[in-house]
Amino acid sequence: MAEAERRHTISVLVENEPGVLARVIGLFAGRGYNIESLTVAEVDPGRHLSRINIVTTGTEFVIEQIKALLAKLVPVHTVQDLTVLGPHVERELALVKVTGDRERLIEALRIADFMHARLVDSMPGCLVFEATGTPDELDALIELVRPVEVSRAGVVAIGRGATILEAKAAA
Amino acid sequence: MAEAERRHTISVLVENEPGVLARVIGLFAGRGYNIESLTVAEVDPGRHLSRINIVTTGTEFVIEQIKALLAKLVPVHTVQDLTVLGPHVERELALVKVTGDRERLIEALRIADFMHARLVDSMPGCLVFEATGTPDELDALIELVRPVEVSRAGVVAIGRGATILEAKAAA
Numbered sequence: 001m002a003e004a005e006r007r008h009t010i011s012v013l014v015e016n017e018p019g020v021l022a023r024v025i026g027l028f029a030g031r032g033y034n035i036e037s038l039t040v041a042e043v044d045p046g047r048h049l050s051r052i053n054i055v056t057t058g059t060e061f062v063i064e065q066i067k068a069l070l071a072k073l074v075p076v077h078t079v080q081d082l083t084v085l086g087p088h089v090e091r092e093l094a095l096v097k098v099t100g101d102r103e104r105l106i107e108a109l110r111i112a113d114f115m116h117a118r119l120v121d122s123m124p125g126c127l128v129f130e131a132t133g134t135p136d137e138l139d140a141l142i143e144l145v146r147p148v149e150v151s152r153a154g155v156v157a158i159g160r161g162a163t164i165l166e167a168k169a170a171a
Numbered sequence: 172m173a174e175a176e177r178r179h180t181i182s183v184l185v186e187n188e189p190g191v192l193a194r195v196i197g198l199f200a201g202r203g204y205n206i207e208s209l210t211v212a213e214v215d216p217g218r219h220l221s222r223i224n225i226v227t228t229g230t231e232f233v234i235e236q237i238k239a240l241l242a243k244l245v246p247v248h249t250v251q252d253l254t255v256l257g258p259h260v261e262r263e264l265a266l267v268k269v270t271g272d273r274e275r276l277i278e279a280l281r282i283a284d285f286m287h288a289r290l291v292d293s294m295p296g297c298l299v300f301e302a303t304g305t306p307d308e309l310d311a312l313i314e315l316v317r318p319v320e321v322s323r324a325g326v327v328a329i330g331r332g333a334t335i336l337e338a339k340a341a342a
């Protein structure tokens with residue numbers, strides 16, 4: 001019986017040094033593991049720590065292997081599988097651009113208002129909205145607004161409650 | 172005289188196939204070019220197109236080289252240097268977690284309200300806010316709120332007006 005595949009959101013805290021992102025991603029690519037979305041940004045500039053959020057789909061066996069390999073990389077401090085860990089918050093950011101005549105733009109403004117998207121730029125004939133939500137919510141907004149261009153961030157995640165993704169103490 | 176380094180925001184539209192992200196990032200890592208932030212997400216599921224937003228710093232010579240190399244990768248459709256192209260919108264998403272006693276949480280709620288951050292999760296002793304803005308605006312929020320944990324997306328960008336990052340027609 002084939003093991004069920006499941007979508008996992010994994011957060012990794014890494015030393016922000018050249019090539020670390022390439023090594024993390026190479027670990028997926030080298031084994032044919034897929035990355036659905038990825039975000040990376042420095043979260044503690046004083047200590048040069050970056051947090052990588054990865055959404056991937058795989059069997060429990062594959063996910064366990066990914067986590068073990070990630071934890072073995074030298075510049076990796078901590079690996080957290082938020083899907084297994086329990087309750088967490090997942091949000092994504094999208095910028096959507098709508099162009100067209102007056103009617104089209106007014107319709108877009110109405111939909112954006114209903115769906116809590118915010119106008120961040122406007123020019124004659126062109127509006128840009130910023131929306132945050134779960135990936136599904138953003139998909140729904142995009143389906144309704146029918147933008148000419150979309151730029152999305154991928155999933156940003158954080159655990160609920162007092163469990164914190166912390167750096168290991170320096171050796 | 173040393174050439175001035177400058178921060179560039181580059182958007183790349185790619186075929187969403189295994190290994191494409193590894194190749195794009197490998198191109199930076201292999202030459203020691205730095206990636207300040209990176210986001211990737213599918214923007215046109217029907218056509219399997221993903222958009223990668225990369226923020227990098229370099230001299231004009233290095234940036235031109237990066238763009239030329241990116242454009243040569245097979246699954247890459249279009250490369251857009253938004254910094255050179257002119258007016259564009261840059262936004263980032265952050266989730267910030269604050270823990271503490273009643274006083275501490277009420278203070279965080281006040282700061283969040285002033286800075287237009289939105290409460291997305293609350294538990295006894297623990298709040299999670301979602302904030303969007305320029306990277307600088309998020310840095311300022313984080314400095315004021317002093318969260319115990321931060322998860323950020325990296326920069327999402329889109330050009331102003333009618334210039335659109337489009338896929339090349341199929342050969």
